[in-house]
Amino acid sequence: xxxxxxxxxxxxxxxxxxxxxxxxxxxxxxxxxxxxxxxxxxxxxxxxxxxxxxxxxxxxxxxxxxxxxxxxxxxxxxxxxxxxxxxxxxxxxxxxxxxxxxxxxxxxxxxxxxxxxxxxxxxxxxxxxxxxxxxxxxxxxxxxxxxxxxxxxxxxxxxxxxxxxxxxxxxxxxxxxxxxxxxxxxxxxxxxxxxxxxxxxxxxxxxxxxxxxxxxxxxxxxxxxxxxxxxxxxxxxxxxxxxxxxxxxxxxxxxxxxxxxxxxxxxxxxxxxxxxxxxxxxxxxxxxxxxxxxxxxxxxxxxxxxxxxxxxxxxxxxxxxxxxxxxxxxxxxxxxxxxxxxxxxxxxxxxxxxxxxxxxxxxxxxxxxxxxxxxxxxxxxxxxxxxxxxxxxxxxxxxxxxxxxxxxxxxxxxxxxxxxxxxxxxxxx
Amino acid sequence: xxxxxxxxxxxxxxxxxxxxxxxxxxxxxxxxxxxxxxxxxxxxxxxxxxxxxxxxxxxxxxxxxxxxxxxxxxxxxxxxxxxxxxxxxxxxxxxxxxxxxxxxxxxxxxxxxxxxxxxxxxxxxxxxxxxxxxxxxxxxxxxxxxxxxxxxxxxxxxxxxxxxxxxxxxxxxxxxxxxxxxxxxxxxxxxxxxxxxxxxxxxxxxxxxxxxxxxxxxxxxxxxxxxxxxxx
Numbered sequence: 256x257x258x259x260x261x262x263x264x265x266x267x268x269x270x271x272x273x274x275x276x277x278x279x280x281x282x283x284x285x286x287x288x289x290x291x292x293x294x295x296x297x298x299x300x301x302x303x304x305x306x307x308x309x310x311x312x313x314x315x316x317x318x319x320x321x322x323x324x325x326x327x328x329x330x331x332x333x334x335x336x337x338x339x340x341x342x343x344x345x346x347x348x349x350x351x352x353x354x355x356x357x358x359x360x361x362x363x364x365x366x367x368x369x370x371x372x373x374x375x376x377x378x379x380x381x382x383x384x385x386x387x388x389x390x391x392x393x394x395x396x397x398x399x400x401x402x403x404x405x406x407x408x409x410x411x412x413x414x415x416x417x418x419x420x421x422x423x424x425x426x427x428x429x430x431x432x433x434x435x436x437x438x439x440x441x442x443x444x445x446x447x448x449x450x451x452x453x454x455x456x457x458x459x460x461x462x463x464x465x466x467x468x469x470x471x472x473x474x475x476x477x478x479x480x481x482x483x484x485x486x487x488x489x490x491x492x493x494x495x496x497x498x499x500x501x502x503x504x505x506x507x508x509x510x511x512x513x514x515x516x517x518x519x520x521x522x523x524x525x526x527x528x529x530x531x532x533x534x535x536x537x538x539x540x541x542x543x544x545x546x547x548x549x550x551x552x553x554x555x556x557x558x559x560x561x562x563x564x565x566x567x568x569x570x571x572x573x574x575x576x577x578x579x580x581x582x583x584x585x586x587x588x589x590x591x592x593x594x595x596x597x598x599x600x601x602x603x604x605x606x607x608x609x610x611x612x613x614x615x616x617x618x619x620x621x622x623x624x625x626x627x628x629x630x631x632x633x634x635x636x637x638x639x640x641x642x643x644x645x646x647x648x649x650x651x652x653x654x655x656x657x658x659x660x661x662x663x664x665x666x667x668x669x670x671x672x673x674x675x676x677x678x679x680x681x682x683x684x
Numbered sequence: 685x686x687x688x689x690x691x692x693x694x695x696x697x698x699x700x701x702x703x704x705x706x707x708x709x710x711x712x713x714x715x716x717x718x719x720x721x722x723x724x725x726x727x728x729x730x731x732x733x734x735x736x737x738x739x740x741x742x743x744x745x746x747x748x749x750x751x752x753x754x755x756x757x758x759x760x761x762x763x764x765x766x767x768x769x770x771x772x773x774x775x776x777x778x779x780x781x782x783x784x785x786x787x788x789x790x791x792x793x794x795x796x797x798x799x800x801x802x803x804x805x806x807x808x809x810x811x812x813x814x815x816x817x818x819x820x821x822x823x824x825x826x827x828x829x830x831x832x833x834x835x836x837x838x839x840x841x842x843x844x845x846x847x848x849x850x851x852x853x854x855x856x857x858x859x860x861x862x863x864x865x866x867x868x869x870x871x872x873x874x875x876x877x878x879x880x881x882x883x884x885x886x887x888x889x890x891x892x893x894x895x896x897x898x899x900x901x902x903x904x905x906x907x908x909x910x911x912x913x914x915x916x
Contacts, residue, residue, distance in 0.1 A: 256784075256787055256788070256796040257791075260780070260791075263779040263780060264779060266779070267778070267779035589775060590777050592775075593775045594788070594792065595760065596734075596736060596763060596769055596775075597763065597764065597788065597789045597792055597793075597833070598760055598761070598764020598765070598789070598792040598793055599760070599764075600757065600792075603792065676736075677736050678731045678737050681771055681773075681775060
């Protein structure tokens, strides 16, 4: 009889139920879309923010100490170097999958044919690596310095057999020396004299515009620095730092065992730095604070915005449900009064009404969930140019939210139902 | 012991005394009519006897038990177990068929039994209309469904509020005939009515005025059959 009553009540007022289902579907779709994007946005935004460059720099320990003492930012003034043969180890740390790009730098000076002195920096452009894990990685400044504007020529291709005899120069240097793409320049280094062909001229908008960039081997040969690296710039997907991360960054030894495990197993920038220091001998990994902070702030703001949209959409749904269910109960007041008159207790009638609404909520919720997945994909494609992966966690969260919103929306109607006296509706008194 | 006894029952709304120290006794198996002009307190009395409302003061003894101070839940149980209600406006659930409307009363009482509900409809001559919805039934037929719904749980009292108020003469006769049969079977009937013809067929009539019992008449020639007065 219960099911028969629900089914028939449902069919009789299908228009009202369809409106309730639509209201719930709207709330569910927005909640699903926002939660899906929110849970996936961290990676997406991190990837977007990688365009702003590396967020970690690794330097020799001695160099770091001197830099801190004398506030010197650039240049290897200590003669300490990192080991080139350890570069691959960065992709073996616990958070290896979060290391999306990195590049070593080794600087030396060379004298040009006209007697001018120039800074020559060896780096990776599109360096191909076969990792011990069996994976491959193409890393280097071609992706790490994606904002460089190639004004002439093209990026240096490290896969080319001529890569060791090629260079890229900044616009300031090219203008000063009257160099165009395709020209050859002779570099007289501390150790060797080499002639390189300029394959590209870039505009970085900074001090880099005065530098000649060559392959690592070329720079090492010029300066007699074989196997040595000045610094490494790393671009890693990280979690915004919190109190624990800040405490760990100062002194990981001060953490308790459980705090240490939590910190170590979370992709905080400080945690990733710590792990890099573990694999690169005598190194110090520093956070590029400006980039890391921006990432964290943008992420937090984006998440807050999405949480607010989710809350507002659910509040809107609750208000809509409230109006529709209250109208439905008012419309059925005589029927409810009759049920009470023939001996129905309040819980039985409340159960009947709630069951009808919850069945509607399930229909609306399922429809809204799938619509929400669609909305999330539209957001993903239009904002991040990639699909948003559905996290299984979204399903129970949306289900619980919909049940809560539906129940909250039903409260005024249920209160009215409980207060309804049969005499008022059956005799009009 | 009377089946129902009202002792000094009053219902007061602010300054208005809808019922004013009313004393009534109803014996088991009796057919009582309650009459009176509008505002005399008929419906208030029906609500109080039907456990739909509480008296402001006084005792209401049903089967010797005072229900005046019972909780809302206890009053619901009394309505469910002891009272069969019939309304002037029928109050059938529009999306349930005739038999389902009868089963609704069973559902909140015990267990719905379609066979028993069909038997109840057969008693009121509507077995062949069991699968019809209220909108497909005439006023008289709807009121007969109400009677079937009221008697399905074998209540101690059937309480009818203007049961023929919305019916034509032919249907009025059918409903009164149903009451006569129920009375013959031993059912206690309390019928609130404006209609003297319907009141006259009862064994006893109580007339209310200004919330008080004005007078009481016993039908010496009780037959339970309606006698229409033809206006010349």
